[in-house]
Amino acid sequence: MCRWAAWQGAPLFLSQMISAPEHSLIQQSREANKCKTAINADGFGLAWYDKRPTPGLYRDVYPAWSDPNLLALADQVQARLFMAHVRASTGSATSRNNCHPFVQGRWSFMHNGQVGGFSRFRKAADMLIPDSLYADRKGASDSEALFLVACGLGLDTDPKGALAAAIARFEHLSREAGEEPHMRCTAALSDGEVLYAVRYASDTLAPSLFYRWYPDWQGWAVVSEPYDTSSGDWIEVPKGSFCTFTATNCEITPFAPAASLCAA
Template structure:
């Protein structure tokens, strides 16, 4: 499986979360505590927004902990919204086109989990992708295919509905092939203005996902922490597992839940697949 994070808020350099905090994402690439695997060394990626244009994207196939270009970029780039992902392959090839996040125009998508027995239903699932979207599918992962299925089901118009339809479709096709509990996922996706997150598994035993408490609450808990003083009240961080060990700083996203983060508000709601 994989580890990932989303940052939305005051512009920062990604190195602050990738390298400089306790149990940073780079540390998790070597010493994950809550993942299915301790080591996540099958590639990495970072996507970031810097205005209304499509997001930037940097991906590599080596372990994140040893990539000098990732360190260099994260030290000099400044952004208020970025995705970062470290990969542990569930069977597909270690290649750049299989590294997250995935990008389509202004959209980013990343995933932790799998479609169980993906190889048995891959062709049928791929045939449900809209013809105009199919040429943009570059890799061989279930994660990217889920992205293009969600786009086909209306991700650009209504992400919760589109992802519910995507999951429902996967579960229906899997059931037709005798595959039980096919979906395991935590997902983040964004159009540069809003961030949606999803935590769901067919077995109701999803991989871990956490979000940071409101900054004002963290300031009250930790008045001497300089990092909390300089961030805006709109700042949010969503992670596969907590960065550091600050008691009270992180809350778990409930099972079968989706959430929205956007300027001025954020919320969590129940998530249920739609068997289209």
């Protein structure tokens, strides 16, 4: 499993979430509290939006706590929307191409969770990626494949519906492969304007997801686990939810991928 954090709002230095807090994302890379694996050392990544429509991207295979370039970048880069991820692999190799976030055009995506039996149906999953997007399939992870399938199912026009349909198809393939858990997922994605997040599982063990509004910073923090452990202002996202964060508003609606598969 992995840990991640995202920001949507007024421009914020990345370090204010990634490195400065007591239980920052970098600290969570070696001592997470709310996941099966306390160590998340199989790489890290950042995607951020500022003046350009497509995101900046920085990823590497080192543990987040051991890369001084990450600290320097986070201390200097200020962005109105950004996503950061520390990885604990559930099967695919430790390589830069398997590190989150993933980017396709103006979209960025990061994921925490697992898809049971993915190695058995990886070819079938890859075949769901449209030919026009397959050149963007750089790595071997289930997360990247899920993202590109969602892109092909209409992420530009219906982010919630496209992601639900992609998750439903992967869950169906996992059930056919017969390996549990079929789907556990918290994910964040953005087109550079709106930040979306989802919390879902095919069983009762959905990975953790929290959010809060910072009036002083004028923005939303969305995280796998709180980095400010002294604050009681964090709100847990209900299981089976899709979240939409604009610069000032938050909307949470039910998320039911199985219904999307039935409707397809």
